[in-house]
Amino acid sequence: MNSIVTQRFIKCHDKLRAENRVRSSRQFALSLDYLPQSLSEILKGRRDVTIELLRKAVEKYKINPVFVYTGEGPMFMSEEDHTSFRLLTIVTNTEEDERIVHVPVPAQAGYAGELSNPTFIQDLPTYTLPDYKYKVGTHRSFDVAGDSMEPTLFEGDKVVCSFVEPALWETSLKDNYVYVVVTRADVLVKRITNKIKEEKRLELVSDNQYYDPYTVNINDVREMWYVRAKVSPFLPSPQNIQNYLIDEIRELKQTLKQQTELIKALNQTVRESTRMK
DSSP states (O other), rough: OOOOOHHHHHHHHHHHHHTTSHHHHHHHHTTOHHHHHHHHHHHSSSOOOOHHHHHHHHHOOOHHHHHHHSSSSSSSSOOOHHHHHOOOEEEOOTOOOOEEEEEOOOHHHHHEEEEETTTHHHTTEEEEEEEEEESSSOOEEEEEOSSSTTTTSOOOEEEEEEEOOGGGGHOOTTOEEEEEEEEESSSEEEEEEEEHHHEEEEEOOOOSSSSSSSEEEEEEEEEEEEEEEOOSSSOOOOHHHHHHHHHHHHHHHHHHHHHHHHHHHHHHHHHHHHHHH
16 A cells, blocks of 8 residues: 555645646656656555655745645645755665664865755765664754753754754744754754744743743744754763772761761860860
C-alpha cells in the first residue's frame, strides 16, 4: 500500500488531469523529467513517490507541500503563495531516503545566509537515526552555542529538530517550547511566544535569566525547527563520579581535622586562662 504522502500526491495528479491541466499521466511524467513507467508504478500503488519527484511537482504545478505532507490546506498553492515559497534543500542517499543534515557552529552564519544555495547544504555532514519518528518528514540538527539556554542546554550540546512549514507557523508554533529560529543573519535556539497573529512577531526567551526576552519580526524569520531531542557530548563515568566523591570526602576530613585542632587549641587557651585567675 502507498504511504499517505504518496496517496495525497496521487490525488493532486488526478485533479490536474480532471481539470485538463495535463493531458495524460505520460505527459505529466515527461514534464517532470520522470519515467512514465515509474509514474505508472506509483499510481498503481506499487511504489512510493520520491522526494525529487515531489520537489519538481511543487515547482512545476504549484502542488502544495503542506497538503502533501500534513493533509492541511489546499492541494495547490496560489500564485502569491508560490511566488514567496522557498524550497527546503534536503540530502538523500542512493535509495532516496532523506538524511539528517547537521549544522555545526562554524557553519551557522553561512547557513543563515546561504539557504538558497543547495551546494552549501549538501556539503554539510549528514547522518541517520534509527527511531522511526526521524524517518518521516525533514529533520536537521544544530550545535548549541553560548550559555543563553542553560541549564536546559549547554554549549556543545546538539539539538535534533523537525521542520515546521511556514504556512503552519501561525497555528502550530507552541508557546514555551524550544525551537531553532533561523533568521536572515543568525541561528538561534530559544523558547518562543507566538505573537504572529496579533503582532507578526515571535518573542524569543532564554532559559538563562541573565538574558532578557526580545522579539523578531516574522518577515525576518527564514526557517523554524521544532526541537525534539538533544545530544550531550559528555557524561561522567561511574569511576569519575567515585573519584569526585572520594575527593570531596577527603576535603571534608581535612576540614574536620583543622576544626578539631582549632577547638583543642581554644580549650587549651581557656584552661590556661582559668589557672591564671
